[in-house]
Each structure stands twice: as structure tokens, then as C-alpha cells.
Amino acid sequence: MxxxxxxxxxxxxxxxxxxxxxxxxxxxxxxxxxxxxxxxxxxxxxxxxPNTLATAFRSGRAPVIGIAVPDIVDPFFAAIAQAIEAQAAASGMSVLVTSVGADPDREATVVEALLKHSLSGLVIAPITTDQSYLKPWTANTPIVFVDRAPTRLVADSFTEDDTGGAFDATSHIIGHGHSRIAFLGDTNEIPTTQGRIAGYEAALACHGIPVRDELVAMGVRDRRSAADAIAGLASLPTPPTAVFCSNARCTMAAIPALKPLGWAVVGFGDFPMADLLTPSITVVDQDPSALGSLAAGRILDRIDHPNRRYRRRTVLPVTLVTRDSCAAPAGSCAERRALGA
Known part of the structure; x- marks a missing residue:
């Protein structure tokens, strides 16, 4: 042999x-x-x-990085996973990916099942408001959070400037003359949405515009729920003339219902074909590949230096990419129609 x-x-x-x-x-x-x-x-x-089998025997852990995200089909989380996989492959490691789904009660069960594979590390984008269930695992397994910081747990994380990005997006809409701006989101129980609502409200306040509860619509997860939310907003005595969507999935789900209304649109998170739609969609551009690469790099660093105790929370900047979906001024036919003119 x-x-x-x-x-x-x-x-x-x-x-x-x-x-x-x-x-x-x-x-x-x-x-x-x-x-x-x-x-x-x-x-x-x-x-x-590299003899990864021998490495696994010596360390007691498989040369595998686990990835747990809400939905691997989502372009944002898919890009994160692809970046982690590229980093892992360059270090002679593999990845094991799982979708947590939208039910917060399933997160601990799904993630702990993944961890039982004796992973070398885990990258997770959580959906619950409590990650304390991971405390027993952190002593021996490097865990890094992406997109959403952990709660009730000290761990490395790489997130985006949700509040600043939402502030810039809402201010951009206001700059086009709109004052009745709706907020569309899926759930306000996760840090990303909370930060984006805070930025949306801060921009309104900065421009002297009151926050109106009837303009905040949550529970938008697919086309049907988006259509229902938008129909409710459109039926208001004074409907909005613009909408800020809190994530890319929400934006994609809302576009079919928004198109005939002529409302201005800005979404948090770019997505495939957003620049080719008519009108093209203005977005707050995140960098999921950077999130994935940084998270994988931190896992590998923790593997190489297991005795480092400090944990770091890193917030990455975001960029407003202006396209055509806010080009129509607030005095357009859409606003006149909304005001009953």
C-alpha cells in the first residue's frame, strides 16, 4: 500500500x-x-x-464547518454559504448546510442536531430571540453568528449596519417628496428587523414626520401575505405613496402587488434581477459574500487558536444603490391618487 x-x-x-x-x-x-x-x-x-481523516482523529472533530441559516434558497443566505464553502475548501474542509426555517421553536433542535456531527465550527444566522441553548457547545466548538447578533450568549458575530442603512433608505424616499412611507417586514422579533425599524423611525423623526402605526405592516413572508398587507395599506383613508421593505425576500414578494400602485419602493438587500426590473429597484446593498468569508475566517482562526477567549462583534457598512423605483416625485399620479385628488 x-x-x-x-x-x-x-x-x-x-x-x-x-x-x-x-x-x-x-x-x-x-x-x-x-x-x-x-x-x-x-x-x-x-x-x-491533507490527511483530513487523520486530522479528525487527532482533534476528535470532523473537518467540517456547519452552516445554519433560515433558508438556503434565499439568495442572501445562499451567498453567505457559498463564501463559507470557498474558504473551507481552501483549508481542506467541507461544509454541512441546514435550513432552520421560519419557526423559532425549531431552531435549537435543528442546530443541535447539526452540532452532534462533531463539527469543527458552526456559522449561524439565528431566528430566535434566545441563543443561550448554545452555551454548552461554545467551550469546544467555535460558533460565529452572521447577519444577526446572538442574544443571551457571548459569541463572535458579523452583522450589517441595519439602523444606518434603513435611515439612509427612508431619508432617500423622503428626499423624493414622500411623507407617508410604509414599512413592510416579516417579523419584528429578530435583531435585523428591529434595527431597520429603528432606522426607519429615526429618519421620519429627523425630518419631522410622525411615525404612524397603521403604516407598519408585518408578517410579509410570501406573495400572498405581501398582497394582503399591501391591500390593507392601499385601503387606508390616506394610503402611503412609498414603501420601505425590510429585506430582499419581502421586496421580491411585494413587487407584484406594488407594481400597479405606482408607489416608490426601496428594499433592504439586493437580489437577482433587481436592476433589470421596470422600474429597477433601489436597494440598501449588503455584502453577504463578505459576511460569509469573514465568518469562515473567524472559525478557522478559532480552530488554530482555541485558547483565545475574547469575542468580537463586527458591524459591516451597507451602501444605498439608487435606481429608478423612487424616481417619480411624490406629486406624481400615484400620490394624487392616494390623496384622492
């Missing part, structure tokens, strides 16, 4: 330590160019591949 080449074999030929070979293989920048070139040449010569 042919014996598999080990890092020790590579180190002996390259005249470096095994740790240096590991650093070169994993792309660690703290290696001199000369040493890196020598080690890479030996790696190619010996056709080295």
Missing part, C-alpha cells in the same frame, strides 16, 4: 518546521517569500494532499 505524504515529509525536504509547512499550505502571510516558494515547490513535487 502506498504511504500518504505527510507534512513532516514536506518539512524534511524543504528544511523547515512542520508548522511552517502548515502555514504555507493554509495561506498564512507570515512566511518569507523565499521560504514560501521552497515549501510550495516541495508540496507540488510530492503532490501533497
Amino acid at each position: 502506498t504511504q500518504m505524504t505527510t507534512m513532516r515529509d514536506v518539512a524534511a525536504i524543504a528544511d523547515v518546521s512542520v508548522k511552517t509547512v502548515s502555514r504555507v499550505f493554509n495561506g498564512d502571510p507570515h512566511v518569507t517569500p523565499e521560504t514560501r516558494a521552497r515549501v510550495e515547490a516541495v508540496l507540488r513535487e510530492l503532490n501533497y494532499v
Whole structure:
């Protein structure tokens, strides 16, 4: 039986330590160019591949990063998962992905079932308001949160500036002359929606516009619920002339019902074809690939440095991408129709 080449074999030929070979293989920048070139040449010569099975036996954990997101079909979460997978593959690891769904009561059951696979780490976008059930796992398994910070748990997280992005989006709509601006969302029980409502309300207050409860519609998860919510808003004595959608799924679900109304639209989160619709949709652009890459990088760093105790919460900036869906001024036919003119 042919014996598999080990890092020790590579180190002996390259005249470096095994740790240096590991650093070169994993792309660690703290290696001199000369040493890196020598080690890479030996790696190619010996056709080295990592023995992940041996690594699993030594660590007691599979060389796998778990990913738990609300819905892997959602373009935003799919992009996060793809970025994590790319980072994992570059380090000789695999990923195991699961969808938590929309029922908060299922989160702990689904996530703990994933963790029982003896993962090397977990990246999670939670849907509940309490992640304390993960405390027993954090001592031995690196856990990183994406998009939504944990509650009742100290852990690494990478999130977006939800409040600032919503403030900019709402201010942009106001800048086009609108004062009756609806807020569409799925649930206000998760931190992302809470932050975006806060930004929406702060922008209204900053421009002297009162917050009106009848203009906030929650429970938008699909086309039917979006159509129901928009019909309710349209039936108000003085309906809105613009709408801010709190996430990409909400925006996509709402577009068919919004199109005949002529309301201005801004969505939090870009999505495929948003720039090709008529009108093209103005969005607060997130960077899910950056979230995924950063989360995977943090997992790998925790694996390499298991004794680091501090945990960091990182908030990434977002960008308003202006397109055509707010181009019509508030005095257009849509607003005149809304005001009964």
C-alpha cells in the first residue's frame, strides 16, 4: 500500500518546521517569500494532499464547518454559504448546510442536531430571540453568528449596519417628496428587523414626520401575505405613496402587488434581477459574500487558536444603490391618487 505524504515529509525536504509547512499550505502571510516558494515547490513535487481523516482523529472533530441559516434558497443566505464553502475548501474542509426555517421553536433542535456531527465550527444566522441553548457547545466548538447578533450568549458575530442603512433608505424616499412611507417586514422579533425599524423611525423623526402605526405592516413572508398587507395599506383613508421593505425576500414578494400602485419602493438587500426590473429597484446593498468569508475566517482562526477567549462583534457598512423605483416625485399620479385628488 502506498504511504500518504505527510507534512513532516514536506518539512524534511524543504528544511523547515512542520508548522511552517502548515502555514504555507493554509495561506498564512507570515512566511518569507523565499521560504514560501521552497515549501510550495516541495508540496507540488510530492503532490501533497491533507490527511483530513487523520486530522479528525487527532482533534476528535470532523473537518467540517456547519452552516445554519433560515433558508438556503434565499439568495442572501445562499451567498453567505457559498463564501463559507470557498474558504473551507481552501483549508481542506467541507461544509454541512441546514435550513432552520421560519419557526423559532425549531431552531435549537435543528442546530443541535447539526452540532452532534462533531463539527469543527458552526456559522449561524439565528431566528430566535434566545441563543443561550448554545452555551454548552461554545467551550469546544467555535460558533460565529452572521447577519444577526446572538442574544443571551457571548459569541463572535458579523452583522450589517441595519439602523444606518434603513435611515439612509427612508431619508432617500423622503428626499423624493414622500411623507407617508410604509414599512413592510416579516417579523419584528429578530435583531435585523428591529434595527431597520429603528432606522426607519429615526429618519421620519429627523425630518419631522410622525411615525404612524397603521403604516407598519408585518408578517410579509410570501406573495400572498405581501398582497394582503399591501391591500390593507392601499385601503387606508390616506394610503402611503412609498414603501420601505425590510429585506430582499419581502421586496421580491411585494413587487407584484406594488407594481400597479405606482408607489416608490426601496428594499433592504439586493437580489437577482433587481436592476433589470421596470422600474429597477433601489436597494440598501449588503455584502453577504463578505459576511460569509469573514465568518469562515473567524472559525478557522478559532480552530488554530482555541485558547483565545475574547469575542468580537463586527458591524459591516451597507451602501444605498439608487435606481429608478423612487424616481417619480411624490406629486406624481400615484400620490394624487392616494390623496384622492
